[in-house]
Amino acid sequence: MKKEIFDTVEYKEKIVDIPISQIDLNDLNPRKRFVDSEEDVLIESILSKGLLNPIIVYKRKRGNRFVILDGERRFRAFKKLNKKEISCHVLEKEPTELENLSMMFHIHNVREEWTDFAIAQTLLKVIYEMGKDIKHLERQDKLELSKITSLSEYKINKYLVFYDYPQSIIDRFMASELKEEPDKGMDPDILAEMHAPIKIIEDELSEFLTKYSKEKIIDACVKKKASDIIKTNRDFRQLTKSLTAMKRGNVRKELMFDKLESFVKDLAVTPQQIFEQTSEAIYQVDSILKKTDLLIKELQNLNLNQITREEKSRLEDNLKRLTDLLNEKLI
Numbered sequence: 001m002k003k004e005i006f007d008t009v010e011y012k013e014k015i016v017d018i019p020i021s022q023i024d025l026n027d028l029n030p031r032k033r034f035v036d037s038e039e040d041v042l043i044e045s046i047l048s049k050g051l052l053n054p055i056i057v058y059k060r061k062r063g064n065r066f067v068i069l070d071g072e073r074r075f076r077a078f079k080k081l082n083k084k085e086i087s088c089h090v091l092e093k094e095p096t097e098l099e100n101l102s103m104m105f106h107i108h109n110v111r112e113e114w115t116d117f118a119i120a121q122t123l124l125k126v127i128y129e130m131g132k133d134i135k136h137l138e139r140q141d142k143l144e145l146s147k148i149t150s151l152s153e154y155k156i157n158k159y160l161v162f163y164d165y166p167q168s169i170i171d172r173f174m175a176s177e178l179k180e181e182p183d184k185g186m187d188p189d190i191l192a193e194m195h196a197p198i199k200i201i202e203d204e205l206s207e208f209l210t211k212y213s214k215e216k217i218i219d220a221c222v223k224k225k226a227s228d229i230i231k232t233n234r235d236f237r238q239l240t241k242s243l244t245a246m247k248r249g250n251v252r253k254e255l256m257f258d259k260l261e262s263f264v265k266d267l268a269v270t271p272q273q274i275f276e277q278t279s280e281a282i283y284q285v286d287s288i289l290k291k292t293d294l295l296i297k298e299l300q301n302l303n304l305n306q307i308t309r310e311e312k313s314r315l316e317d318n319l320k321r322l323t324d325l326l327n328e329k330l331i
Contacts, residue, residue, distance in 0.1 A: 058091035116188040185226025193236040238271035245279035
Protein backbone atom coordinates (compact mmCIF):
# COMPACT_ATOMS: atom_id res chain seq x y z
CA MET A 1 0.00 0.00 0.00
CA LYS A 2 1.29 3.45 -0.97
CA LYS A 3 2.39 5.55 1.99
CA GLU A 4 0.50 8.83 2.28
CA ILE A 5 2.43 12.07 2.72
CA PHE A 6 0.68 12.87 5.99
CA ASP A 7 1.61 9.49 7.50
CA THR A 8 5.11 10.93 7.85
CA VAL A 9 4.14 14.29 9.42
CA GLU A 10 3.92 14.66 13.18
CA TYR A 11 4.18 17.64 15.53
CA LYS A 12 6.05 17.80 18.80
CA GLU A 13 3.53 18.02 21.62
CA LYS A 14 5.14 20.97 23.38
CA ILE A 15 4.89 24.54 22.05
CA VAL A 16 8.32 26.15 22.32
CA ASP A 17 9.63 29.73 22.15
CA ILE A 18 12.31 30.02 19.48
CA PRO A 19 14.61 33.02 18.92
CA ILE A 20 13.54 35.09 15.91
CA SER A 21 17.17 35.09 14.77
CA GLN A 22 17.08 31.29 14.33
CA ILE A 23 14.02 31.26 12.05
CA ASP A 24 14.17 31.50 8.25
CA LEU A 25 11.43 32.28 5.74
CA ASN A 26 10.23 29.39 3.56
CA ASP A 27 11.40 29.77 -0.04
CA LEU A 28 8.48 27.60 -1.17
CA ASN A 29 5.81 29.83 0.36
CA PRO A 30 3.64 30.98 -2.57
CA ARG A 31 2.50 34.09 -0.76
CA LYS A 32 4.43 37.12 -2.00
CA ARG A 33 2.04 39.99 -1.24
CA PHE A 34 1.90 41.32 2.32
CA VAL A 35 -0.46 44.26 2.76
CA ASP A 36 0.76 46.87 5.25
CA SER A 37 -2.73 47.71 6.53
CA GLU A 38 -3.41 44.03 7.33
CA GLU A 39 -0.04 43.77 9.08
CA ASP A 40 -0.82 46.85 11.18
CA VAL A 41 -4.10 45.28 12.35
CA LEU A 42 -2.22 42.10 13.30
CA ILE A 43 0.36 44.10 15.25
CA GLU A 44 -2.40 45.83 17.20
CA SER A 45 -3.93 42.44 18.01
CA ILE A 46 -0.58 41.06 19.19
CA LEU A 47 0.00 44.11 21.38
CA SER A 48 -3.42 43.83 23.00
CA LYS A 49 -3.98 40.06 23.16
CA GLY A 50 -0.62 38.45 22.49
CA LEU A 51 0.02 35.72 19.90
CA LEU A 52 -3.18 33.69 19.75
CA ASN A 53 -1.85 31.03 17.32
CA PRO A 54 1.78 29.88 17.43
CA ILE A 55 3.49 29.64 14.05
CA ILE A 56 4.46 26.25 12.60
CA VAL A 57 8.11 25.52 11.82
CA TYR A 58 10.44 22.63 11.15
CA LYS A 59 14.08 22.26 12.08
CA ARG A 60 16.70 21.78 9.39
CA LYS A 61 18.71 18.58 9.58
CA ARG A 62 21.90 20.59 9.57
CA GLY A 63 22.51 23.53 11.88
CA ASN A 64 20.31 25.02 14.55
CA ARG A 65 17.93 26.74 12.09
CA PHE A 66 14.14 26.58 11.74
CA VAL A 67 11.98 27.20 8.66
CA ILE A 68 8.43 28.63 8.70
CA LEU A 69 5.71 26.33 7.40
CA ASP A 70 2.80 28.54 8.45
CA GLY A 71 2.71 31.99 10.03
CA GLU A 72 5.02 34.23 8.00
CA ARG A 73 2.76 37.26 8.56
CA ARG A 74 2.83 36.72 12.34
CA PHE A 75 6.61 36.27 12.15
CA ARG A 76 7.00 39.57 10.23
CA ALA A 77 4.83 41.34 12.80
CA PHE A 78 7.01 40.04 15.66
CA LYS A 79 10.13 41.29 13.86
CA LYS A 80 8.56 44.74 13.43
CA LEU A 81 7.83 44.76 17.16
CA ASN A 82 11.50 43.85 17.83
CA LYS A 83 10.45 40.71 19.70
CA LYS A 84 13.28 38.32 20.48
CA GLU A 85 11.27 35.06 20.47
CA ILE A 86 8.06 33.65 19.02
CA SER A 87 5.95 30.65 20.08
CA CYS A 88 6.14 27.72 17.65
CA HIS A 89 4.70 24.32 16.87
CA VAL A 90 7.65 22.24 15.65
CA LEU A 91 7.48 19.30 13.25
CA GLU A 92 9.11 16.09 14.41
CA LYS A 93 11.31 16.00 11.33
CA GLU A 94 12.25 18.05 8.29
CA PRO A 95 9.75 17.42 5.44
CA THR A 96 10.69 16.67 1.87
CA GLU A 97 10.02 19.42 -0.67
CA LEU A 98 6.80 17.72 -1.79
CA GLU A 99 5.65 17.30 1.84
CA ASN A 100 6.53 20.95 2.46
CA LEU A 101 4.37 22.14 -0.45
CA SER A 102 1.53 19.77 0.43
CA MET A 103 1.43 20.79 4.08
CA MET A 104 1.29 24.48 3.19
CA PHE A 105 -1.68 23.82 0.92
CA HIS A 106 -3.52 21.87 3.61
CA ILE A 107 -2.67 24.17 6.52
CA HIS A 108 -3.73 27.29 4.65
CA ASN A 109 -6.58 25.49 2.91
CA VAL A 110 -5.90 27.91 0.06
CA ARG A 111 -6.81 31.00 2.06
CA GLU A 112 -7.42 34.32 0.31
CA GLU A 113 -3.89 35.43 1.10
CA TRP A 114 -2.69 32.95 -1.51
CA THR A 115 -3.34 34.72 -4.81
CA ASP A 116 -4.39 32.80 -7.91
CA PHE A 117 -0.95 32.94 -9.50
CA ALA A 118 0.77 32.09 -6.22
CA ILE A 119 -1.30 28.91 -6.16
CA ALA A 120 -0.64 28.26 -9.86
CA GLN A 121 3.11 28.64 -9.37
CA THR A 122 3.09 26.29 -6.40
CA LEU A 123 1.13 23.72 -8.41
CA LEU A 124 3.94 23.76 -10.97
CA LYS A 125 6.45 23.02 -8.21
CA VAL A 126 4.31 20.14 -6.94
CA ILE A 127 4.01 18.69 -10.47
CA TYR A 128 7.78 18.95 -10.88
CA GLU A 129 8.35 17.18 -7.54
CA MET A 130 5.96 14.45 -8.70
CA GLY A 131 8.18 13.96 -11.76
CA LYS A 132 5.35 14.89 -14.13
CA ASP A 133 5.04 17.16 -17.16
CA ILE A 134 2.39 19.90 -16.99
CA LYS A 135 1.56 19.36 -20.67
CA HIS A 136 0.99 15.61 -20.30
CA LEU A 137 -1.00 15.11 -17.10
CA GLU A 138 -3.28 12.09 -16.95
CA ARG A 139 -6.53 12.05 -14.97
CA GLN A 140 -4.83 9.98 -12.26
CA ASP A 141 -2.10 12.62 -11.97
CA LYS A 142 -4.73 15.29 -11.34
CA LEU A 143 -6.43 13.15 -8.72
CA GLU A 144 -3.06 12.77 -6.99
CA LEU A 145 -2.55 16.54 -7.23
CA SER A 146 -5.95 17.03 -5.64
CA LYS A 147 -4.98 14.78 -2.73
CA ILE A 148 -1.65 16.55 -2.23
CA THR A 149 -2.99 20.11 -2.45
CA SER A 150 -6.61 19.80 -1.24
CA LEU A 151 -7.67 21.60 -4.43
CA SER A 152 -10.61 20.27 -6.42
CA GLU A 153 -9.93 18.90 -9.90
CA TYR A 154 -11.91 21.85 -11.30
CA LYS A 155 -9.59 24.35 -9.59
CA ILE A 156 -6.48 22.45 -10.64
CA ASN A 157 -7.61 22.66 -14.26
CA LYS A 158 -8.37 26.36 -13.80
CA TYR A 159 -4.90 27.18 -12.48
CA LEU A 160 -3.03 25.03 -15.01
CA VAL A 161 -4.86 26.80 -17.86
CA PHE A 162 -2.88 29.95 -17.01
CA TYR A 163 0.25 28.35 -18.46
CA ASP A 164 -1.31 28.00 -21.91
CA TYR A 165 -0.90 31.77 -22.24
CA PRO A 166 2.25 33.63 -23.35
CA GLN A 167 4.66 34.57 -20.55
CA SER A 168 3.98 38.27 -21.21
CA ILE A 169 0.35 37.80 -20.15
CA ILE A 170 1.31 35.75 -17.08
CA ASP A 171 3.87 38.37 -16.01
CA ARG A 172 1.33 41.18 -16.34
CA PHE A 173 -1.27 39.44 -14.17
CA MET A 174 1.33 38.40 -11.61
CA ALA A 175 2.64 41.97 -11.33
CA SER A 176 -0.91 43.19 -10.70
CA GLU A 177 -1.49 40.54 -8.00
CA LEU A 178 1.57 41.68 -6.07
CA LYS A 179 0.26 45.23 -5.70
CA GLU A 180 -1.53 46.21 -2.49
CA GLU A 181 -4.45 47.17 -4.73
CA PRO A 182 -4.43 45.08 -7.96
CA ASP A 183 -5.11 46.86 -11.27
CA LYS A 184 -8.81 47.20 -12.01
CA GLY A 185 -10.06 44.53 -14.37
CA MET A 186 -6.96 42.34 -13.97
CA ASP A 187 -8.95 39.34 -12.77
CA PRO A 188 -7.17 35.99 -13.35
CA ASP A 189 -10.56 34.32 -13.84
CA ILE A 190 -10.66 36.10 -17.22
CA LEU A 191 -7.83 33.81 -18.34
CA ALA A 192 -9.78 30.75 -17.23
CA GLU A 193 -12.98 31.83 -19.00
CA MET A 194 -11.22 32.95 -22.21
CA HIS A 195 -9.22 29.74 -22.54
CA ALA A 196 -11.99 27.86 -24.38
CA PRO A 197 -12.85 30.59 -26.92
CA ILE A 198 -9.19 31.30 -27.68
CA LYS A 199 -8.57 27.56 -28.21
CA ILE A 200 -11.39 27.46 -30.80
CA ILE A 201 -9.96 30.56 -32.49
CA GLU A 202 -6.55 28.84 -32.65
CA ASP A 203 -8.02 25.71 -34.20
CA GLU A 204 -10.72 27.16 -36.47
CA LEU A 205 -9.89 30.83 -37.10
CA SER A 206 -6.11 31.04 -36.80
CA GLU A 207 -5.93 33.97 -39.22
CA PHE A 208 -7.54 36.11 -36.52
CA LEU A 209 -4.56 35.49 -34.22
CA THR A 210 -2.27 36.56 -37.04
CA LYS A 211 -3.91 39.98 -36.93
CA TYR A 212 -4.75 40.16 -33.21
CA SER A 213 -2.50 38.47 -30.65
CA LYS A 214 -3.68 36.74 -27.48
CA GLU A 215 -2.30 39.74 -25.59
CA LYS A 216 -4.62 42.09 -27.51
CA ILE A 217 -7.63 39.83 -26.96
CA ILE A 218 -7.00 39.57 -23.21
CA ASP A 219 -6.28 43.30 -23.01
CA ALA A 220 -9.69 43.99 -24.55
CA CYS A 221 -11.31 41.70 -21.96
CA VAL A 222 -9.51 43.44 -19.08
CA LYS A 223 -10.56 46.89 -20.29
CA LYS A 224 -14.20 45.83 -20.65
CA LYS A 225 -14.14 44.34 -17.13
CA ALA A 226 -12.45 47.45 -15.69
CA SER A 227 -15.06 49.68 -17.35
CA ASP A 228 -17.97 47.52 -16.13
CA ILE A 229 -18.95 46.83 -19.74
CA ILE A 230 -18.68 43.18 -18.72
CA LYS A 231 -20.18 42.60 -15.28
CA THR A 232 -19.17 39.00 -14.56
CA ASN A 233 -16.55 36.65 -15.99
CA ARG A 234 -19.29 34.19 -16.92
CA ASP A 235 -20.29 36.65 -19.68
CA PHE A 236 -17.24 35.50 -21.65
CA ARG A 237 -18.90 32.10 -22.08
CA GLN A 238 -21.16 33.64 -24.71
CA LEU A 239 -18.09 33.89 -26.92
CA THR A 240 -17.54 30.16 -26.51
CA LYS A 241 -21.13 29.49 -27.58
CA SER A 242 -20.80 31.70 -30.67
CA LEU A 243 -17.47 30.16 -31.67
CA THR A 244 -18.80 26.64 -31.09
CA ALA A 245 -21.66 27.40 -33.49
CA MET A 246 -19.08 28.58 -36.04
CA LYS A 247 -17.06 25.40 -35.50
CA ARG A 248 -20.18 23.33 -36.26
CA GLY A 249 -20.69 25.25 -39.51
CA ASN A 250 -23.73 27.19 -38.32
CA VAL A 251 -22.04 30.61 -38.42
CA ARG A 252 -19.91 31.90 -41.29
CA LYS A 253 -16.25 32.33 -40.37
CA GLU A 254 -16.15 35.72 -42.11
CA LEU A 255 -18.99 36.96 -39.91
CA MET A 256 -17.32 35.60 -36.77
CA PHE A 257 -14.03 37.26 -37.73
CA ASP A 258 -15.77 40.64 -38.08
CA LYS A 259 -17.57 40.28 -34.76
CA LEU A 260 -14.40 39.29 -32.92
CA GLU A 261 -12.59 42.22 -34.51
CA SER A 262 -15.26 44.58 -33.22
CA PHE A 263 -14.91 42.97 -29.78
CA VAL A 264 -11.17 43.74 -29.70
CA LYS A 265 -11.39 47.25 -31.17
CA ASP A 266 -14.62 48.60 -29.67
CA LEU A 267 -14.83 48.86 -25.87
CA ALA A 268 -18.64 48.83 -25.93
CA VAL A 269 -19.03 45.48 -27.73
CA THR A 270 -19.93 42.63 -25.38
CA PRO A 271 -19.95 38.81 -25.73
CA GLN A 272 -23.73 38.90 -25.31
CA GLN A 273 -24.11 41.21 -28.32
CA ILE A 274 -21.95 38.92 -30.46
CA PHE A 275 -23.99 35.91 -29.34
CA GLU A 276 -27.27 37.64 -30.22
CA GLN A 277 -25.96 38.70 -33.63
CA THR A 278 -24.48 35.34 -34.64
CA SER A 279 -25.90 32.28 -32.94
CA GLU A 280 -28.67 32.96 -30.45
CA ALA A 281 -31.35 31.74 -32.88
CA ILE A 282 -29.37 28.54 -33.52
CA TYR A 283 -29.34 27.70 -29.82
CA GLN A 284 -33.02 28.61 -29.56
CA VAL A 285 -33.82 26.12 -32.32
CA ASP A 286 -31.78 23.43 -30.56
CA SER A 287 -33.69 24.10 -27.36
CA ILE A 288 -37.07 24.01 -29.13
CA LEU A 289 -36.23 20.73 -30.89
CA LYS A 290 -35.26 19.08 -27.61
CA LYS A 291 -38.46 20.28 -25.96
CA THR A 292 -40.65 19.19 -28.89
CA ASP A 293 -39.04 15.74 -28.85
CA LEU A 294 -39.97 15.53 -25.19
CA LEU A 295 -43.49 16.80 -25.94
CA ILE A 296 -44.00 14.19 -28.66
CA LYS A 297 -42.84 11.45 -26.29
CA GLU A 298 -45.20 12.68 -23.57
CA LEU A 299 -48.14 12.78 -26.01
CA GLN A 300 -47.38 9.25 -27.23
CA ASN A 301 -47.43 8.00 -23.65
CA LEU A 302 -50.56 9.91 -22.69
CA ASN A 303 -53.53 7.75 -21.63
CA LEU A 304 -56.57 9.78 -22.70
CA ASN A 305 -58.86 7.54 -20.67
CA GLN A 306 -57.34 8.90 -17.46
CA ILE A 307 -57.94 12.61 -18.10
CA THR A 308 -61.13 14.65 -17.79
CA ARG A 309 -63.01 16.37 -20.59
CA GLU A 310 -61.84 19.74 -19.22
CA GLU A 311 -58.18 18.61 -19.29
CA LYS A 312 -58.64 17.39 -22.88
CA SER A 313 -60.06 20.76 -23.85
CA ARG A 314 -57.14 22.63 -22.27
CA LEU A 315 -54.68 20.34 -24.02
CA GLU A 316 -56.37 20.88 -27.39
CA ASP A 317 -56.34 24.66 -26.88
CA ASN A 318 -52.64 24.72 -26.06
CA LEU A 319 -51.72 22.49 -28.99
CA LYS A 320 -53.77 24.70 -31.32
CA ARG A 321 -51.93 27.77 -30.01
CA LEU A 322 -48.67 25.97 -30.69
CA THR A 323 -49.77 25.06 -34.23
CA ASP A 324 -50.86 28.64 -34.95
CA LEU A 325 -47.55 29.97 -33.66
CA LEU A 326 -45.59 27.51 -35.83
CA ASN A 327 -47.59 28.55 -38.90
CA GLU A 328 -46.97 32.21 -38.11
CA LYS A 329 -43.22 31.76 -37.61
CA LEU A 330 -42.38 29.18 -40.28
CA ILE A 331 -44.78 29.81 -43.15
